[in-house]
Amino acid sequence: MTSRYESAKNVFIDSVDIEDYIDLDSSVAAYEQLQHSLDKPLKMILLFGKPGTGKSILLNRIQEKLKHQKEIHYFDTPAVTEKEFFHKLFKVLTQKDLPINTEVNFSALVDFCKNLRGKREIIILLDEAQMYGPDMMEKIRLLSDSRAVKFVVSLHKTEDEDLIAKEHFQSRIWEVIELKNATKEDQTAYIHKKLLKKNLYEIANSIKAKDMKLIHRFTKGNYRECNKLLFTIFEICEYYDKNEPAKVNYTRIPSKIIEMSALKLGYIHV
Amino acid sequence: MYDIKPLENEWKKYRKKKLKPWIIASVSLIVLSVSGIFLLPKSKIDFSKFDNSFVIASNSTYTEDKKIENSNRKTKSNVLINDPLNKLEIEKSVTDQVNIAANDSSNAFVDIPILDGKQEKTVRYGQKGKAKVHLDIVDTTSVTAYKDVAKRFEKSHDIDDSLFLARSYYKKGNYKKSEYWALATNKVDSNIEESILIFVKSKTKLGRKNEAISILKSYLKKSNSQEARNLLHRIENNKL
Ligand SMILES: Nc1ncnc2c1ncn2[C@@H]1O[C@H](COP(=O)(O)OP(=O)(O)OP(=O)(O)O)[C@@H](O)[C@H]1O
Numbered sequence: 277m278t279s280r281y282e283s284a285k286n287v288f289i290d291s292v293d294i295e296d297y298i299d300l301d302s303s304v305a306a307y308e309q310l311q312h313s314l315d316k317p318l319k320m321i322l323l324f325g326k327p328g329t330g331k332s333i334l335l336n337r338i339q340e341k342l343k344h345q346k347e348i349h350y351f352d353t354p355a356v357t358e359k360e361f362f363h364k365l366f367k368v369l370t371q372k373d374l375p376i377n378t379e380v381n382f383s384a385l386v387d388f389c390k391n392l393r394g395k396r397e398i399i400i401l402l403d404e405a406q407m408y409g410p411d412m413m414e415k416i417r418l419l420s421d422s423r424a425v426k427f428v429v430s431l432h433k434t435e436d437e438d439l440i441a442k443e444h445f446q447s448r449i450w451e452v453i454e455l456k457n458a459t460k461e462d463q464t465a466y467i468h469k470k471l472l473k474k475n476l477y478e479i480a481n482s483i484k485a486k487d488m489k490l491i492h493r494f495t496k497g498n499y500r501e502c503n504k505l506l507f508t509i510f511e512i513c514e515y516y517d518k519n520e521p522a523k524v525n526y527t528r529i530p531s532k533i534i535e536m537s538a539l540k541l542g543y544i545h546v
Numbered sequence: 547m548y549d550i551k552p553l554e555n556e557w558k559k560y561r562k563k564k565l566k567p568w569i570i571a572s573v574s575l576i577v578l579s580v581s582g583i584f585l586l587p588k589s590k591i592d593f594s595k596f597d598n599s600f601v602i603a604s605n606s607t608y609t610e611d612k613k614i615e616n617s618n619r620k621t622k623s624n625v626l627i628n629d630p631l632n633k634l635e636i637e638k639s640v641t642d643q644v645n646i647a648a649n650d651s652s653n654a655f656v657d658i659p660i661l662d663g664k665q666e667k668t669v670r671y672g673q674k675g676k677a678k679v680h681l682d683i684v685d686t687t688s689v690t691a692y693k694d695v696a697k698r699f700e701k702s703h704d705i706d707d708s709l710f711l712a713r714s715y716y717k718k719g720n721y722k723k724s725e726y727w728a729l730a731t732n733k734v735d736s737n738i739e740e741s742i743l744i745f746v747k748s749k750t751k752l753g754r755k756n757e758a759i760s761i762l763k764s765y766l767k768k769s770n771s772q773e774a775r776n777l778l779h780r781i782e783n784n785k786l
């Protein structure tokens with residue numbers, strides 16, 4: 277027998293799937309800002325935010341939306357080596373594969389880009405850019421100076437580092453877009469919409485405003501933490517449903533289960 | 547499949563713990579209100595005592611207050627003058643710290659951060675004996691939260707707290723305070739690069755560029771941090 281909570285649980289598996297994108301007040305605002313910035317004659321745009329605030333999914337979304345109108349490419353986790361990165365870039369720019377065992381001549385690549393100016397405009401969405409070293413970032417900047425290639429650099433930093441990161445980029449990047457943790461309203465909408473997309477209306481309804489408040493308190497509005505917490509909540513519900521159905525309240529998720537999940541994930545302690 | 551029992555037990559403990567303060571609070575409230583009825587007429591006599599404790603508390607809560615009092619002594623001395631309780635144990639280390647800071651010329655830490663008058667008034671007294679202050683410092687901008695963190699630092703010397711203050715004040719453009727807290731961090735642990743960088747940046751922002759450069763250069767002799775080098779470059783080119 278499968279529990280109704282099993283499907284609810286699976287809704288909150290953490291993944292960046294463009295199908296699952298949800299329009300929320302904050303994500304719509306960020307999307308529009310990003311799109312607007314892309315239309316400006318900027319060389320680089322910094323998309324900035326704590327882990328789990330939705331940077332990757334936003335980049336995917338914009339690529340999906342614009343791919344028929346623009347040359348737009350999404351680079352996910354950074355290539356292991358610089359060489360690999362330039363191979364990838366070479367392919368995007370020249371639409372040709374570089375023969376194995378050859379390396380990209382960087383200054384030739386810069387010249388190549390300069391020549392593209394006015395002919396093509398290529399947008400590169402660089403996710404997880406905190407993993408590129410300063411040398412690489414410098415090269416990326418030099419390439420963007422050609423104005424034929426525009427980079428959107430997505431960067432996550434831990435709380436400790438965020439200030440320095442921002443300062444580091446402020447002087448070089450023309451636009452900074454920051455994604456923040458969700459407000460309680462956005463997080464509530466996020467949870468509801470995600471469940472409704474999978475037709476889990478009753479379950480969505482069983483999380484009341486008070487529960488949402490508790491969830492927001494535990495996760496501080498972070499989407500990834502929210503996924504984790506809801507996954508655990510439904511996992512526990514599923515267990516009770518299968519093993520001790522007397523303990524299940526189908527009309528309302530008990531705050532006990534929310535707190536148990538928070539304990540399990542270490543948001544709170546005994 | 548799922549080990550639910552230990553989790554349930556943990557939750558029960560959590561629940562109990564969470565309810566405890568409420569029970570204690572409500573019980574003591576009842577006790578207080580009952581006894582209050584009897585004690586009411588006496589309370590006048592004790593008034594001077596309260597007055598005293600205000601002076602102690604406001605004086606020892608934390609360093610910055612202390613310093614304001616020093617710098618404003620001329621105008622405000624009547625409040626605190628000759629108070630015998632001024633030299634409480636707790637505040638001793640704090641005062642020492644300030645003195646060291648002020649005397650240590652190699653640090654060139656002469657400027658003493660000054661709080662706005664607003665904050666000074668909101669000093670909370672009578673909190674010393676209280677249990678842990680629970681704070682959510684992530685998003686807060688409220689003045690009292692900063693004060694609470696500062697207070698907590700005086701007790702714990704936890705550099706996470708002082709760094710938080712340094713960073714936040716820098717972000718807010720309050721460079722005197724960010725400089726102060728960066729230095730406070732550095733005193734506890736001199737190996738935290740971030741505190742050095744904030745210290746140097748604050749100095750630069752306060753118009754003491756040459757000093758900042760020389761501190762940074764001496765730091766770079768021991769470390770080959772790229773971040774520090776970049777910063778030096780930016781300061782030298784007036785790009786901060
Ligand atoms: N607007 C949204 N619609 C749907 N899902 C979202 C939205 N925003 C965030 N999420 C979900 O939240 C989770 C975290 O988002 P994402 O992975 O994009 O964060 P990130 O900022 O890229 O994190 P990191 O810095 O760690 O890479 C993902 O599961 C993602 O699907």
Ligand SMILES: [Mg+2]
Nearest residue numbers: 331332403404
């Ligand atoms: Mg990501």
